[in-house]
Amino acid sequence: MPTVDGLPLHPLVVHAVVVLLPLAALGTLLVVVRPAWCRAFGVPVLLLALVGVAAVPVATSTGEQLQAALPGPNPLIAVHQDRGEILLPVAITFLVLLAVAVLAGRRADRKNSEPSRATTAVGVLAAVAGLAVTGLVIWIGHAGATAVWQGVGGG
Numbered sequence: 001m002p003t004v005d006g007l008p009l010h011p012l013v014v015h016a017v018v019v020l021l022p023l024a025a026l027g028t029l030l031v032v033v034r035p036a037w038c039r040a041f042g043v044p045v046l047l048l049a050l051v052g053v054a055a056v057p058v059a060t061s062t063g064e065q066l067q068a069a070l071p072g073p074n075p076l077i078a079v080h081q082d083r084g085e086i087l088l089p090v091a092i093t094f095l096v097l098l099a100v101a102v103l104a105g106r107r108a109d110r111k112n113s114e115p116s117r118a119t120t121a122v123g124v125l126a127a128v129a130g131l132a133v134t135g136l137v138i139w140i141g142h143a144g145a146t147a148v149w150q151g152v153g154g155g
Contacts, residue, residue: 001062001066002062008062008066008069009062009065010059010065010066013058013062014059014063014144016052016055017052017055017056017059017137018137018141019052020051020052021052021053021094021130021133021134021137022134022137024046024049024052024130025094025127025130025131025133026130027041027044027045027048028045028049028101028130029130029131030045031102031123032120032124032126032127035114035115035120038101038105038106038123039106042101042102042106045098045102046098046099049094049130050095052091053088053091056087057088060088063080063081063084074147076143076146076147079143079147080140080143080144080146080147083140084140084144086136086140087133090129090133090136091133093129094126094129094132097122097125097126097129098129100126101119101122101123104116104118104122105119105123
């Protein structure tokens with residue numbers, strides 16, 4: 001099991017997912033509501049989402065390694081793991097929709113035109129997907145925290 005200064009890598013990597021994906025979702029909401037902000041912030045928001053999505057399989061892999069190092073099966077960890085398997089496809093969908101919205105917005109800027117209705121619709125879908133990703137991150141994280149703290153607290 002990989003560690004950093006004796007700590008399992010999983011909880012460290014998870015923080016990248018927990019911070020970056022909701023931050024990217026918030027950024028997506030802002031650039032969709034204010035398309036002018038997409039010029040300045042669209043690419044940075046897209047990069048945040050890209051790093052956050054890339055961290056998901058690392059978190060999954062390190063979580064599996066951590067689970068293998070723990071004694072015996074734990075139903076609370078199994079719930080966390082089952083929930084975690086849902087995140088990557090939704091996060092990738094969010095990333096793709098965001099990329100399309102940002103790139104289409106940049107193309108409209110180069111043409112000095114307003115974003116098309118299709119571009120706006122993709123942006124709204126990206127924002128909805130970002131909200132879904134944020135909700136999943138909270139739901140999955142709650143299951144992981146429950147597994148840790150009920151194990152620590154004995155209750």
